[in-house]
Amino acid sequence: MALPKIETRNVCKVYETVAGPMTAVDDFSLDVADNEFVCIVGPSGCGKSTYLRMLAGLDTHTSGTIQIRPGNDPKKPLNSVVFQEYAVFPWKTVIENVTFGLQMRGIGKEQRLETANYWLERVGLRKFANYYPYQISGGMKQRVSIIRALANDPEVLLMDEPLGALDAQTRIVLQDELLRIWEETHKTVVYITHSLDEAILLGDRVILMTAHPGRLLTTFHIDIKRPRTIETLNTPEFAELRGAIWEQLGKEVTRAMEMQA
Amino acid sequence: MTETLERATSGMFRRIPSVRNMQLGLPAALLLLTVVAIVWNGALYLTRLWAPLWWLALFGDFALTVVAAERIGRCVPPTYRKLYERTLAIGFPVMALVAWQLIVDAGILSPLWFPQPTRIAKALWDVTVNYDRASGTSLLGRPWLIPSRFEHDGWAGVWALFAESHVWATLGRVGAGFVIGAIPGILLGVVMGINRTVRLMLDTTLSAIYVLPKIAIFPLVMLMFADPFGEGPKIAVVALSVFFLMAINTMAGVRDIDPVFLMAGRNYGARGFQLLWHVILPAAMPVIFAGLRLALGTALIVIISVEFLRAKQGVGFMTFYYWEVMNPERMYAGLVVVMVLGVVLAYGLQALQRRLMPWQR
């Protein structure tokens, strides 16, 4: 078997706070294969964002090992993050935001614009290329944030609740869009979400985390066949799997609570 | 927010019974208000109370004017709203100037302290067109002489004209001091905002110096220069006051940056100077500009006080000089020039901000 693209072994994160040490992530191990779409679901505050930041190298871990294996092309960035808070730069236009990663890597202007225009076209933002973020809606901002990561063409894509703050309709539109983009690119993705349905729809694997401290509770393999679309939500296959997961989930949660008691 | 406040208090003056209950038409209401104004001022005048109680009389007149303006405002159709508001904003100061003129003409206020606006305007004209032989200066440097001087003496002649100007002297000092102080101040502020150690080491000291009235360090600054009466110390004291203010402000601005922007910058490959240029500076820009506006005010205070103390030229010198020779009109003219300078510079800063920060509404 090929080596995993992402390798996380026994990772702990302890925040030193005034009130004493606070364990945010405890003994978390996760391997992600190349071209795999892994979803992480867990209650608020369980350390999902913390894990993603450590994965991205934006935060240190207290113990354990984290590794993202570089690919064949050494110029490709290892990872790009879609942040929970969008983090679209208000002082840059839409297109400047999308080309930001490429610009930082010293890629020529012509190629930058070509890539950016492709992605803007892709998500229907071509007309808004020269708008500033304050001039576009929240859904558009999140689209900008997503294609900023995609345009950067990283080895792995790390997405932190990218659709969390959106209304139901926009969410569905973007879920569909994400599915289509993934079918084309087959990127390795770690995708954090609150919604189990979204995780089942998008992921090859769904990881459930417990709260306080964040531990790995259980893993589900989602073998609904690809390509999936938003219609997949209405298939009997989806409903069946979803029911099975909820059933098992109930047991797992009860067991976890008993263990803590 | 201000609009809600305005709506909540807009009834205040309408609650004055005579205007509200009678439901008068516009001409009748204005007539009534005029009569009230005449009675109010006339009664005070006839009882010889107007002069000693001029502040009370003027307060009453002001209140009546507000009521009248509000009454007119209610009849203005929306298309003329902007015009009405502009008339109010410009008309009132003009009216106040006219009132000032009349009150001094009537001998109620002494022209020694409050020379009539017309005389101030005349003085302003005089100092602009005339060359003051005693001090070798003029207000603007008589720009209409530029062509003929250029013919005679070339650029040296033009330079001599600039060199005799009060306004250019002050502007030059403020401009040079501002640039020399603001750029290093912003850079130090960025370093202090990013680096905890530097911040802890310098913060107390900078805050202590910051609260020091800048004019108090002027003697010290003069000691440090080979020519204590030259331009050096004057520019330096402006630069110093701007420097500390900008360092402290920029530090606050940088510390206030949402960490997610820094994370995004780093994650997408920005390092060092790139991070500074593409993320830190633009993110702190609103606070930096708030600091620059404050710094401009401080710079003007400092330069005018320094020119009061030690200068042979400059708008502050001019104001003080005409106080010394007991020429209140020209002293007022100096104050007007200071005001205009302040407004023009603030406007320039605002224009710069709009250019540099197009992403702001």
Ligand SMILES: Nc1ncnc2c1ncn2[C@@H]1O[C@H](COP(=O)(O)OP(=O)(O)OP(=O)(O)O)[C@@H](O)[C@H]1O
């Ligand atoms: N810098 C920090 N210092 C101390 N504690 C922190 C810090 N950052 C996060 N935490 C704590 O770590 C825990 C996990 O936070 P994290 O943001 O990873 O949660 P999350 O799973 O992403 O939650 P959500 O779903 O609401 O986004 C929380 O209890 C939080 O209070």
Ligand SMILES: [Mg+2]
């Ligand atoms: Mg989170």
